[in-house]
Amino acid sequence: SQQGEEDPQALSIQEGENATMNCSYKTSINNLQWYRQNSGRGLVHLILIRSNEREKHSGRLRVTLDTSKKSSSLLITASRAADTASYFCATDEGNTGKLIFGQGTTLQVKP
């Protein structure tokens, strides 16, 4: 089974609203990463949060990490139609070199 499980699987919001996606995982990690995939394209890295960090910001992105609950969330504020994409969390096991992805959240932002 996959390391990361994401919730919700699909999310539809209006432009200007905030979008929150959640990710849960099972094993110890060195860091957790979020990626974005536009339809038919490869994945692009958004943000990385280390296991000793609790919150990180990058532009309109805010990521939190709770290692006690083995969960993370990605918040996109003031969403735009161009944010329409699939978003994936990935857990980096560090000591093995493996990077395991969740199933993803498909976000639709309506103009």
Place this chain on the structure above:
Amino acid sequence: NAGVTQTPKFQVLKTGQSMTLQCAQDMNHNSMYWYRQDPGMGLRLIYYSASEGTTDKGEVPNGYNVSRLNKREFSLRLESAAPSQTSVYFCASRRQGLAANEKLFFGSGTQLSVL
């Protein structure tokens, strides 16, 4: 910089045929990865190479073999293709492997259909 280059972009195989997917990176990265992506399944790790000269199984290695030809190149081989291997395959790389907190850079993918 080309980044991560995958070839071919599209391929159609008949059941039982073999083929090799090629991946090359020009960023002097140590680690390379092969993933497959199926609808609703996210990305699943097939094999990875944490450093030149090493390869390890991922989540779904059955039916695949890999070769880390040199630091730049990491190929994925299907010896006897099956319809269940119809998928989009992504190659990725990153600068360092173990405990280094590095992000992945992805290729544009290979869409493979096995009839």
